[in-house]
Amino acid sequence: MLKEIWKDIEGWEGYYKISNLGRVLSVKRGIYKILDENSGGYLRVQLCNNDKKQRPFVHRLVAKAFVDGYFEGADVNHKDFDRHNNTAENLEWVTKSQNSKWTFNAGRMTGSFKDKPYKLVFSDGNEIIFANIKECAKSIGFCKSSLYNYIKNKNGYIKTLNCHILPCVSNDYPEREYTQASGNGNNSESY
16 A cells, blocks of 8 residues: 655645655645545645635646656546546656557547547537538538537537538448538538
């Protein structure tokens, strides 16, 4: 079992401490802070002092206090992929590229947006199926990153079009052909 070591949180000295096991202590109140989880599955903590408030990620607090190798713009990698395991021994500083490659090589990132068909489902029940998200974006005049945002943060709902963008599941509509946008983005043709 690891021995728990406590250090002041940078910028919050005398108010909060972080441990090498990922726990946060309110120094003045003598209690452990309750952690919350963001939509990506990472743990955060609410830090307050009069006019100052922050909700930093616990893994970054642990890494800054206990893991050597920090550099400007560094990502924190969870070696075991468990976003709740914020022990110092499970964390390392990496570049964004290294973090993505690590995740991809471990089979945890599959390029799911890029390589599978998507469909627009309108409020009247009509659907349009596209070979991939790029073709969908081109057809409706959006950029791919906007569609990723709708999928990730808005349950796929696109208010301006009153429709949802959803990934097709295997053999979702085998009898229908995928739609490919034409060059001008206004018309579509089947292939």
